[in-house]
Amino acid sequence: MTTTSWKPTAKEIVEKAELFTSGHRACAGCGPAIALRQVMKATRGPTIVTNATGCMEVVSTIYPYTAWKVPWIHTAFENVAANASGIEAALKAMKRKGRLAHENIDVIAFAGDGGTFDIGIQALSGAVERGHDFLYVLYDNEAYMNTGIQRSGSTPHGASTTTSPAGRVIPGKLQYKKPIADIMVAHEIPYVATASIAYWQDLLVKARRGLETEGPAFMHIFTPCPRGWRYDTSKTIEIARLGVETCIFPLWETIDGEYNLSPQSKIFALKPERKKKISGYLKMQRRFKHLFRPKFKHVIDEIQHRVDERWNRLLKRCNMTQSD
Amino acid sequence: MAVAQQKTLAMNGDEAVALAVKQSDVDVVAAYPITPQTIIVERLSEYVANGEVETEFVCTESEHSALTACLAASATGARTFTASASAGLALMHEILYVTSGCRAPVVMAIANRALSAPINIHCDHSDSMVERDSCWIQIYAENSQETYDSMIQSFRIAEHLQVLLPVMVCLDAFVLSHTLENVQILADETVRKFVGVRQFPLVMGHEGKEVPFKLDPNNPITMGPLDLHDYYFEHKRQQEEAMKIAPRIIKEIHEEFSRISGRKYGNGLIEAYRLEDADIATVCVGSTAGTTKTVVDHLRTKGTKAGLLRLRTFRPLPLTEIMGALENVKALAIMDRSNSFGGSGGPIYHEIRHSMYDAPTHPHIVNYIYGLGGRDMPPTTILNIYKDLQEILQTKKVKRDVQFAGVRQ
Known part of the structure; x- marks a missing residue:
């Protein structure tokens, strides 16, 4: 695939019409709402959006209101990739029969981590295996926030949620986060990227690349949630940036399966001393508060160990090694 | 209108369904195989492989996705078809309600089969009867000829602007799905003319103007929104109204079809x-x-x-x-x-x-x-x-x- 030469300026983006408009009912400091707004700023023409059940569906379409200036459909929780399959198939067939007014219509599917890591993974795997031409955007806030902060396959090790509560004996979620973007790379699809709302330009360029990709493209966006992660609503972008700076959520992309570290993360490969410790990131979020009790302190070391292990594995995939 | 020229072909019920779909200018077929419906999907794949249809065939990874894809394709403006039976229909259960709730005129053939356990692939009506409250029109065919005729009528019934509800055409597993029968077949152009091109009702769009009820970038609308206690009930009430109108439409379309086919099934109901x-x-x-x-x-x-x-x-x-x-x-x-x-x-x-x-x-x-x-x-x-x-x-x-x-x- 070819990569876009598009480099949006702040002015250009501010002036571009909002397709996901204000007035929706997301919480103050909502990371996913920022992600949706950014992705919609990267559209290149006529676009149809489909949304899985979840926070973003609920806050943006309370009948009779809608925050969407594009055609938009929600059907259920586990099937957003199947929605995209059907929309894309319909566009193809209608175009073949001369019943489509547009030369090209892009299709974007939005889903949270529950709708992607867990209940939606079958439909996602099937849709990309079939090679439908669409961009799948995962906004990852690391738990079922819409239903009240239950753990998902994305919730990180040690996080306290309402179904993995930190108790006297158990220090929050025992399992580790599923490496979903790598799982998508393993499907051998043409484009996979991770992005953070703290780096809007990188995110927009990646979204545009995903839209320009012929065939399935997958984006994993790191979107902190003040309600679920338990931090002040003003800290969303700071935490999103810290995720990258600690390398717990590195930014990279694969084009036709080739891993490339994005500049925002590459700096920590070149200058490992600038990579921040995970404890500072954990400290900012009260979902990890219990880990700072003497009894559970070892969990912080476990998390740091796993972050380093995954980071080093990623560097190998990107043909880089950490020089420490 | 005179009865159209027809030819007699020996075919089973599944093949009759596939042929009716082929002739009905269907845009998208999304399906998953399950005995005894499988022949329908196989025949349709062959039509696609041989370039005999312009249909987009999506071979999904599950029935849940098959019906979802049909629903989304239908919302985009396509004429859509799927087929299922038994456990497959049960897996679709959630999306059956979403399809009728979104007023998507999907047509589905059901090769009626028993539900597990114990697992059994043969005929009974447990699979479709359990879905009787899902706001799908259900037509039960007596033989393969009626299956063929009902399939063609179903696209018209489902897409009728006063109905806009999905339709199940039910045929008994093996007794019809796998048994050869002489079936009178209409010419392709006769069927195509009868089913016509799908039309769309006008609904109130975002900017306060009337727009066609489909996902169209020129006239954006929001479909399948969150609909709480202040409006949900009215929308469900509208579905009941559509069901109340449906008998008259089913009879009319049945009557119109009988004029070209020469065949009637009672009064259609x-x-x-x-x-x-x-x-x-x-x-x-x-x-x-x-x-x-x-x-x-x-x-x-x-x-x-x-x-x-x-x-x-x-x-x-x-x-x-x-x-x-x-x-x-x-x-x-x-x-x-x-x-x-x-x-x-x-x-x-x-x-x-x-x-x-x-x-x-x-x-x-x-x-x-x-x-x-x-x-x-x-x-x-x-x-x-x-x-x-x-x-x-x-x-x-x-x-x-x-x-x-x-x-x-």
């Missing part, structure tokens, strides 16, 4: 067979009606006033027509090829018996659960049911209101 002066009668859906007609003919030669009422549509349930047809019957057996466990008989029995409550006179009614898991329903078993009815007619007593026919006791 019910088929009354030798009921005018019948004292005893049975009610059923599906292929069992064919066998029952032979039994009725036999009884008539013996001077027994026997009749049959076949329901072609179970949803919408044509109550007025049913009451009218059964007006003079004195002993009635309702045949259910599914059971409501722990309830009081099968679903057809429930509904007809309930509707008789307000009738000035009503017959003695008995329910027979039959043919579960493909248990054969031979003429002898049906004959025994009519014998039971004769006894009820004489004694004016129903010994047991819910019985099981053809099962080891």
Whole structure:
């Protein structure tokens, strides 16, 4: 695939019409709402959006209101990739029969981590295996926030949620986060990227690349949630940036399966001393508060160990090694 | 309009479905294989592979995704079709409601098959009967010819602007799906002309102007929104209204189709067979009606006033027509090829018996659960049911209101 030469300026983006408009009912400091707004700023023409059940569906379409200036459909929780399959198939067939007014219509599917890591993974795997031409955007806030902060396959090790509560004996979620973007790379699809709302330009360029990709493209966006992660609503972008700076959520992309570290993360490969410790990131979020009790302190070391292990594995995939 | 030229082909029910889909200018087929529906999907794949259709065929990873893809394609403006049976239909259950709730006119063929456990691939109606509340129109075919004809009519019914509801065309597993039968086939262009190009109703769009009800970048609308206690109920009420209008539309389209095909199935909703002066009668859906007609003919030669009422549509349930047809019957057996466990008989029995409550006179009614898991329903078993009815007619007593026919006791 070819990569876009598009480099949006702040002015250009501010002036571009909002397709996901204000007035929706997301919480103050909502990371996913920022992600949706950014992705919609990267559209290149006529676009149809489909949304899985979840926070973003609920806050943006309370009948009779809608925050969407594009055609938009929600059907259920586990099937957003199947929605995209059907929309894309319909566009193809209608175009073949001369019943489509547009030369090209892009299709974007939005889903949270529950709708992607867990209940939606079958439909996602099937849709990309079939090679439908669409961009799948995962906004990852690391738990079922819409239903009240239950753990998902994305919730990180040690996080306290309402179904993995930190108790006297158990220090929050025992399992580790599923490496979903790598799982998508393993499907051998043409484009996979991770992005953070703290780096809007990188995110927009990646979204545009995903839209320009012929065939399935997958984006994993790191979107902190003040309600679920338990931090002040003003800290969303700071935490999103810290995720990258600690390398717990590195930014990279694969084009036709080739891993490339994005500049925002590459700096920590070149200058490992600038990579921040995970404890500072954990400290900012009260979902990890219990880990700072003497009894559970070892969990912080476990998390740091796993972050380093995954980071080093990623560097190998990107043909880089950490020089420490 | 004169009856169109037709040719006779030997085909099974599944092939009849596939051919009807091929001829009906369908844009998107999304499906997943399940016995005994599989032949439908296979034939459609062949049509695509041979370039005989312009249809986009999406071979999904599950029935849940198959129906989802049809629903989303339909919302985008496409004419869509899928097929399923048994466990596959059960897996679609969630999306059945979403499809009708989104007013997406998807057409689906159901090769009626038993539900697990124990696993069984043969015919009964448990799979579609359990979906009777999902706001899908249900047409039950008696034979492969009717399956073919109903399929073509279904696209018109589903897409009718006053209906806009999905339609299931149900054909009995193996008895119809896999049995060769002579089927009269219309020419491609005749069918294409009959089904026409899909039209869209106008709805209020975002900017306060009327726009076509589909996902169109020129006229964006939001479909499948969060709809809470302040509006949800009204939307559900509208679905009931569409179901109330549907019988008239089904009859009209059935009548219009009969003018080009020369074939009629009662009035399109019910088929009354030798009921005018019948004292005893049975009610059923599906292929069992064919066998029952032979039994009725036999009884008539013996001077027994026997009749049959076949329901072609179970949803919408044509109550007025049913009451009218059964007006003079004195002993009635309702045949259910599914059971409501722990309830009081099968679903057809429930509904007809309930509707008789307000009738000035009503017959003695008995329910027979039959043919579960493909248990054969031979003429002898049906004959025994009519014998039971004769006894009820004489004694004016129903010994047991819910019985099981053809099962080891």
